[in-house]
Amino acid sequence: MIIAMQAGATEEQITHICDRIREFGYTPHLIRGAERTVIAAVGHGDKKEHIESLKSADGVEDAFPILQPFKLVSREVKKQRSVIRIGDVTLGDGSFVVMAGPCSVETREQLMTTAEAVVAAGAKVLRGGAYKPRTSPYDFQGLEEAGLKLLAEARERTGLKVITEVVNTSDVDLVAEYADILQVGARNMQNFALLKQLGAIGKPVMLKRGLSATIKEFLLSAEYIVSHGNPEVMLCERGIRTFETATRNTLDLAAVPLLNELTHLPVIVDPSHGTGKRSLVRPLAKAAVAIGADGLMTEVHPCPEQAWSDGPQSLLPEDFAALMRDIQPYVNLRAQERN
């Protein structure tokens, strides 16, 4: 349930409500807005008598049930959009953040060349997998810690923030030491042990949509991370599996405005995995800005033909620079609308 406190509610009144919520067997989560505090009580089903009792407590404006199955990530609970700050990079405030880099970290030269190229073109975050969840056990599985070290070196050189995937619960602490944002891959969207553990790290997480996940399942996975203590979650639409075989996946662009209706979390679009085709990445990147995504993730490789993974969907550095020029007018338009 949601308990909206009155604008002038005191700390004692807020603490009292939190105590009552615990007594009833729910967990309170405080959302402090500019004017008033809202308390989300999550746990088992909302009981009418609990709601009625809290409604009559001092300092309470109103109390009502949360209708959606996902609670803390829902816009019912928090109307204002969540903003995630990583140094000078801000996600969710209306700006558009571009994350780019190779699918996998392969060699120092490959990563540094890519990092220099994407930062020069205007990217803010470097992507690169050090742990790769591959469909075939015979495919390259990632450089692991050596890859994380190269990512940290690239950050040092370029000032880019780093996003990289964590595949196993046993690697969470190690990956968190190196990454600025931890990525949960599509295949792990419902790895609940991993999601719970990511609730306990003090770093932002980007959750990718599962290959056949519904929006509800996607948001419930995000709810796992947030309800375990980490509010800094962003969602990534990366295409879903449909009957269509002309593209690797079907990029569900409608998911972006829909997520913006349902949740306050930032939303990123990944047209590289979403289409699997280099030629489709640029037009869909433009669409991502136009439909209100908070950012873009795209794969870039200095020589896609020789990439150890996902070459066909990787952009050459010059194609990436062209993409950045392509999206600029749309980004500017959004900035104007904001001001």
Ligand code: PEP
């Ligand atoms: C990736 O970002 O390289 C990746 C493996 O993505 P996904 O989990 O969306 O397939």
Ligand code: MN
């Ligand atoms: Mn990839």
